[in-house]
Amino acid sequence: MAEGSVQTGAARTTGVQSRGARLTLRGLTKHYGEFTALASTDLTIDAGEFFSIIGPSGSGKSTLLGAIAGFVAPSGGSIEVDGRDLVGIAPYLRNIGMVFQNYALFPHMSVFDNVAFPLRLRHMAPREIQERVERMLATVRLSDKIRRRPSQLSGGQQQRVALARAAVYDPRILLMDEPLGALDKNLRAEMQYEIKAFHEQIEATILYVTHDQDEAAAMSDRIAIMNHGHLVQYGKPRELYENPRNAFAASFLGDANLFEITATRGLAGSRVALTVNGDHALTAVVHADALAPERCVVCVRPEAVRIAAADAPFDDTPDDKPGCHLLNRLTGVVEDVVFAAGTVRYRVRVGTSLRLAVRQNAQRREDLYPAGAPVALVWSINDTLLIARE
Numbered sequence: 001m002a003e004g005s006v007q008t009g010a011a012r013t014t015g016v017q018s019r020g021a022r023l024t025l026r027g028l029t030k031h032y033g034e035f036t037a038l039a040s041t042d043l044t045i046d047a048g049e050f051f052s053i054i055g056p057s058g059s060g061k062s063t064l065l066g067a068i069a070g071f072v073a074p075s076g077g078s079i080e081v082d083g084r085d086l087v088g089i090a091p092y093l094r095n096i097g098m099v100f101q102n103y104a105l106f107p108h109m110s111v112f113d114n115v116a117f118p119l120r121l122r123h124m125a126p127r128e129i130q131e132r133v134e135r136m137l138a139t140v141r142l143s144d145k146i147r148r149r150p151s152q153l154s155g156g157q158q159q160r161v162a163l164a165r166a167a168v169y170d171p172r173i174l175l176m177d178e179p180l181g182a183l184d185k186n187l188r189a190e191m192q193y194e195i196k197a198f199h200e201q202i203e204a205t206i207l208y209v210t211h212d213q214d215e216a217a218a219m220s221d222r223i224a225i226m227n228h229g230h231l232v233q234y235g236k237p238r239e240l241y242e243n244p245r246n247a248f249a250a251s252f253l254g255d256a257n258l259f260e261i262t263a264t265r266g267l268a269g270s271r272v273a274l275t276v277n278g279d280h281a282l283t284a285v286v287h288a289d290a291l292a293p294e295r296c297v298v299c300v301r302p303e304a305v306r307i308a309a310a311d312a313p314f315d316d317t318p319d320d321k322p323g324c325h326l327l328n329r330l331t332g333v334v335e336d337v338v339f340a341a342g343t344v345r346y347r348v349r350v351g352t353s354l355r356l357a358v359r360q361n362a363q364r365r366e367d368l369y370p371a372g373a374p375v376a377l378v379w380s381i382n383d384t385l386l387i388a389r390e
Helices: 009-014 061-069 111-121 126-139 155-167 185-202 213-219 237-242 247-252
Strands: 023-032 035-045 050-054 076-081 096-099 173-177 205-209 222-227 230-235 257-266 271-276 280-285 296-300 306-309 327-340 343-350 354-361 374-380 385-388
Touching: 023 061, 035 061, 035 076, 035 230, 050 061, 050 213, 061 096, 061 173, 061 205, 096 155, 111 126, 111 155, 126 155, 126 185, 155 185, 185 213, 213 237, 222 237, 222 247, 230 237, 230 247, 247 257, 247 296, 247 385, 257 354, 280 327, 306 354, 327 354, 343 374
Parallel strands: 050 205, 050 222, 096 173, 173 205
Antiparallel strands: 023 035, 023 076, 222 230, 257 271, 257 296, 271 280, 296 385, 306 374, 327 343, 327 374, 343 354
16 A cells, blocks of 8 residues: 655644654564564654554554564564664663553652653753643643642543653653553543644654554544554555455454355456355456455445335436446345444344345434344445455
């Protein structure tokens, strides 16, 4: 995937140069004996960018973050900040801030002393410490909590103290390892906005690790997906969602209906007839640079599928192109229906070998199709994606 430069944060809105640093990984690896925790990784994160890394447990996210921070010694490769290789340099000399999932606040210290701690380690003058801490606590809106201890703060307030402490010495890169993992859903959503606003003010480059795909999509300029120590794909959230590189990327970032292709037949133009999961016929559009269908699976996003009564008519033949069908249509039976926060999710069984997830926005007072109801499922052939199996 071709990657372009991304200018973000205050640099994007004010036109001034970002205070963040450009981070470049070249062939970065980490081995533990025969086990490869991080395969050779090449990645560039632009100055001031908010870049997230997602993946399942054991995918290499924390290993990558630890190597950049200096907590994990890489087995090979380089970690360059504005062209300077940091491999072998002690963590406290890298000018990289770190925010942990458990906040790692000192319970016996006040908010002021927690934030001042990294400045005192750097032997700054008391007056400068006072000014920096007060300015940073004002940035995270905790000036009135300056003498409290962590136990006297809410989870969100503790998180803001951790942010202030990580950024108080003006690091050009800020690493965040699952910083919202300990918070409840509503507070997580609130803190996403807090962190984005914080990023706009400090202008540092942020590398954010999370297992929450929605969180990453809501906050990031770009996202990288990792699996088994490999960088699977990276790009802007919409690019990843609409053009996943393979089945893992499709299923990990958002929901996906994935079908095995059992037969193919070329049609007119760029269309191809597919048989999936044994005996179900679909049509897809094949782009010039696509892989051969036998190396692919079919991907259909749940929100691309419309659900209707089994006998509902759908006119999908343009007047000027008779016989050119633009929709895929299957009939099945609703197995499950869930209404959640304005969204309706259906699971529909088609024959004996196919199940589809359908997601649509709920309409006020709209009747839902109950379990057992026969339905038709319809979606555009342009939403029938052929992506690599692996």
